[in-house]
Amino acid sequence: TDFVNIEQLAEFIAFDGQKLLQKLTSMGINPEKISLKEANLISLEYDVKIQHKNEKGNIKQRSPVVTIMGHVDHGKTTLLDYLRNSQIAKGEFGGITQKIGAFHVLTPEGQRITFIDTPGHEAFSNMRVRGANSTDMIILVVSAIEGIQPQTLEVIKLAHQNQVHILVAINKIDVPGARPDLVEKQLKEQGKLDLEPFGGNIPVVHISALNGTNMDLLLELILFESELMELKEDYDSLAEGVVIESRRDVDNDEKSCTIIVQKGTLKVGDHIIIGNNYCKVRSIKDDKKNMLKQAFPSYAVEITGIKELPQSGDVVFALESENKAKVISQRRIKNEEELNSQEEQFIQGSGSKLKF
Numbered sequence: 001t002d003f004v005n006i007e008q009l010a011e012f013i014a015f016d017g018q019k020l021l022q023k024l025t026s027m028g029i030n031p032e033k034i035s036l037k038e039a040n041l042i043s044l045e046y047d048v049k050i051q052h053k054n055e056k057g058n059i060k061q062r063s064p065v066v067t068i069m070g071h072v073d074h075g076k077t078t079l080l081d082y083l084r085n086s087q088i089a090k091g092e093f094g095g096i097t098q099k100i101g102a103f104h105v106l107t108p109e110g111q112r113i114t115f116i117d118t119p120g121h122e123a124f125s126n127m128r129v130r131g132a133n134s135t136d137m138i139i140l141v142v143s144a145i146e147g148i149q150p151q152t153l154e155v156i157k158l159a160h161q162n163q164v165h166i167l168v169a170i171n172k173i174d175v176p177g178a179r180p181d182l183v184e185k186q187l188k189e190q191g192k193l194d195l196e197p198f199g200g201n202i203p204v205v206h207i208s209a210l211n212g213t214n215m216d217l218l219l220e221l222i223l224f225e226s227e228l229m230e231l232k233e234d235y236d237s238l239a240e241g242v243v244i245e246s247r248r249d250v251d252n253d254e255k256s257c258t259i260i261v262q263k264g265t266l267k268v269g270d271h272i273i274i275g276n277n278y279c280k281v282r283s284i285k286d287d288k289k290n291m292l293k294q295a296f297p298s299y300a301v302e303i304t305g306i307k308e309l310p311q312s313g314d315v316v317f318a319l320e321s322e323n324k325a326k327v328i329s330q331r332r333i334k335n336e337e338e339l340n341s342q343e344e345q346f347i348q349g350s351g352s353k354l355k356f
């Protein structure tokens with residue numbers, strides 16, 4: 001197996017070598033023989049991941065994770081409702097999406113796609129930033145009636161910043177007066193998108209999310225793009241993922257959160273670090289509330305067993321033992337406290353009463 005030396009690791013996580021030595025010793029890791037797994041673990045604490053080839057792992061294809069984005073009311077949730085035969089849009093307060101949702105769809109051929117629905121309202125740009133992270137591609141939904149709007153442009157910018165491939169879905173083509181052709185031109189000229197109809201590489205599909213027109217085409221496009229991406233992941237390693245959102249049940253006060261598994265397989269009973277806390281996974285459910293024993297790469301699932309509500313965007317990872325999870329959790333909490341107190345000293349020092 002591969003080992004990393006302490007100098008390499010210290011450099012990689014930009015951490016003082018002497019302190020790292022203390023850290024390794026306190027964790028019971030031999031500093032002369034740091035395995036890639038241990039190095040990963042430590043670097044994860046700093047939210048850095050070491051890329052390495054895993055020759056023993058069980059590398060298999062994973063399904064694509066697709067984020068649906070666009071201006072408010074352009075039909076993102078309706079699109080998902082059609083694909084998964086649900087009625088979420090109708091039940092939303094004020095008809096607008098206010099949180100990120102994660103869903104899965106099985107194509108007629110049985111292929112799985114994970115979808116992330118994001119709000120289009122301008123107030124929720126932080127959720128759009130998260131939605132554009134950790135996704136394989138973005139479906140940019142644009143109304144064929146309204147055309148380019150401020151959040152359409154915001155999404156294009158986010159996609160560029162994160163270097164995520166865009167597929168364009170021009171929606172509401174059933175509405176009389178819809179001009180998808182004009183919207184394409186707008187996207188090319190104002191949005192500077194290299195659309196396929198003009199010889200570029202960004203596919204466009206004209207849909208009606210309400211009637212389901214061309215939704216099969218959209219699914220085909222997604223699968224085609226994801227094949228080109230050769231999405232593969234190790235199914236055997238300890239799970240790693242990211243928190244989409246978390247909630248507390250009003251009836252029984254149980255805390256739960258939705259996460260996307262990005263690597264490895266998450267199992268019921270796993271000891272995980274989630275944010276700064278650790279816990280044992282009590283249950284895993286898919287978006288239709290089916291109980292699962294395990295969740296594979298690209299799965300979006302709801303887990304219970306968490307003691308504290310994590311923040312959206314928090315990293316999740318499983319560990320071999322509860323003890324390890326506990327140690328890392330304590331260390332993370334301590335690190336944060338130290339950082340906070342440094343910040344406080346800094347604020348006091350500068351004589352300001354500002355609080356972050």
Ligand code: GTP
Pocket residue numbers: 070071072073074075076077078079089095096097098118119120121171172173174175207208209210211
């Ligand atoms: P936010 O999440 O708040 O940004 O909105 P959204 O993009 O999810 O839009 P939503 O799916 O809630 O749809 C907004 C309105 O447009 C609803 O009244 C939908 O019924 C309607 N709508 C969505 N797609 C279509 C479509 O293809 N045709 C028609 N005629 N109406 C549509």
Ligand code: MG
Pocket residue numbers: 076077078096097117118119120
């Ligand atoms: Mg919506």
